[in-house]
Amino acid sequence: GQRVDFSDLFEGFFGGGGRRGQPREERGDDREISVTINFMESVSGVARELRIRKLGSCKTCSGSGAEPGAKLVTCEECGGTGQVVRQSQSFFGMLQQAVLCPKCRGSGKVPEKPCKTCSGEGRIAEDSNVSIDIPAGIADGQSLRIRGSGDAARQNGTSGDLYVRITVTPDKRFVRDGDDIRMEIVITVPDAILGTDISIETVLGPTTLKVPAGTQSGQVFRIKHKGMPVLNASRFGDHYVTVTVEIPAKLSREERKLVEEWKRLQQ
Ligand SMILES: [Zn+2]
Ligand SMILES: [Zn+2]
Structure with missing residues (x-):
């Protein structure tokens, strides 16, 4: 054998x-x-x-x-x-x-x-x-x-x-992307044009996002070190905010007058 x-x-x-x-x-x-x-x-x-x-x-x-x-x-x-x-x-x-x-x-x-x-x-x-x-x-x-x-x-x-x-x-407010957090906010046309300060929530607490004058719809802002804690490290990811500018579907008579006046000024 x-x-x-x-x-x-x-x-x-x-x-x-x-x-x-x-x-x-x-x-x-x-x-x-x-x-x-x-x-x-x-x-x-x-x-x-x-x-x-x-x-x-x-x-x-x-x-x-x-x-x-x-x-x-x-x-x-x-x-x-x-x-x-x-x-x-x-x-x-x-x-x-x-x-x-x-x-x-x-x-x-x-x-x-x-x-x-x-x-x-x-x-x-x-x-x-x-x-x-x-x-x-x-x-x-x-x-x-x-x-x-x-x-x-x-x-x-x-x-x-x-x-x-x-x-x-999951949390309704935050979307995790690796060590970063993503969120979306909606702002008005005047705020996009003139700029504004907006109070937002981050995973590390509330903070103020400075929306500059002339902000475009879809623009992304980064708030550094306000994202997720990095596992086994003393660092944090970033918090990203995507801004959508909402175009009003309905206008009051007065608002309509102002927009028509604005249009006339641009011609
Ligand atoms: Zn034995
Ligand atoms: Zn025994």
């Missing part, structure tokens, strides 16, 4: 997670949870207390899987290597495959007496609280990773990570 190198197959089967010839340490599963915040919370950042059901480390045995007082002994199934060799028939003949030991799940050790609380798993399903700080500037659809807050591994391995997927509900 054909013989295949033992460690190469092991790496091939398990994604190369372990060093050659050594049992691979178990890792708990990653968990994902969704959190919805409002737009202004994405500007200021917000702390949240999450309650999630996950596999936590067993408190009776401190995660070892052994009954308190019992020792960990070498696994008889694999002789402490954490791997067992399986033979299977293939097209090329008998094939030898290394697989994780089903009894010790790769650790090479088993408790002399398994913990009664967790049946020797070292972990148990529980509700747990996780405090997270959602940073200022987070965007809709981004995820935070909290290392070690996922499922506990079997028998004192490395815990998985918790991914917190953030949904940001």
